[in-house]
Amino acid sequence: TLQAAVLQNDADYGIALDGDGDRLMMADKNGAVYDGDKLLYIIAAARAAQGQDFGGVVGTVMSNLAMEKALNARGIAFARAKVGDRYVLEQLHQRGWQLGGEASGHIVCLDKHNTGDGIIAALQVLSSLQILNRNLAGAADWQPYPQSMINVRIQKGQDWQAASKEALAQAERELGEHGRVVLRASGTEPVVRVMVEADSAQLAEQCALSIAQSIAP
Structure with a gap:
């Protein structure tokens, strides 16, 4: 290497x-x-x-x-x-x-x-x-924030944005200025990619899991 x-x-x-x-x-x-x-x-x-x-x-x-x-x-x-x-x-x-x-x-x-x-x-x-x-x-005198990423499979026609709205809002309230959420639908497979970044790995994982569970059919 x-x-x-x-x-x-x-x-x-x-x-x-x-x-x-x-x-x-x-x-x-x-x-x-x-x-x-x-x-x-x-x-x-x-x-x-x-x-x-x-x-x-x-x-x-x-x-x-x-x-x-x-x-x-x-x-x-x-x-x-x-x-x-x-x-x-x-x-x-x-x-x-x-x-x-x-x-x-x-x-x-x-x-x-x-x-x-x-x-x-x-x-x-x-x-x-x-x-x-x-x-x-x-x-490079800074440390990257921990990221938690989860791929969630969805069904055809599923309104995952509406399903995740409440969990997303809750996560953003908890993160405040100390983190962020990115939700992206894959262009090649029926998957929504959930990424949460926070100054605490535990907080990032908790928020990502909560959002992923709200999307899962």
Whole structure:
């Protein structure tokens, strides 16, 4: 694995791309892995530290809430697009912003390229670490909120939105500013995906289960 290779070779960083080279993950010298949310945050933090005007950051509905809060704490605007790099790009163009990406490792720097590219993203991360004078752990100085995800099978024509309305409202009241809920119908199978994110793993699991049970036929 990448982590094992980093440790075996006493390397400072490990860089992993997917098959077509448009997604990036990195590992630090201890073998800890950094996903697209963490790497995107590092790039944005470095640009903000230099006073660059890049508008803000576009993530997706699945981007971790802790990243949004960390960006906001630095005065960096954040917006969410639908899942998929095409939707991230669409929002970037609409807003006139430069940076966007997904936890899966798609990272877009429109001032460097017109689409996501793993090598360009890796170079931007390494440059950002120099600017911040930090390593990966020090630069990505926030912990992701725990997520609980449940896939619920539904029947054809089932009004799952009405069925889950009360449980969803209750979950949102319990979470307040400390979490969020994402409900998405699958486009390929009769499934509703329930995702709850909270600063407490137990709370996330409880809310996700409650919503899932309200949807199950």
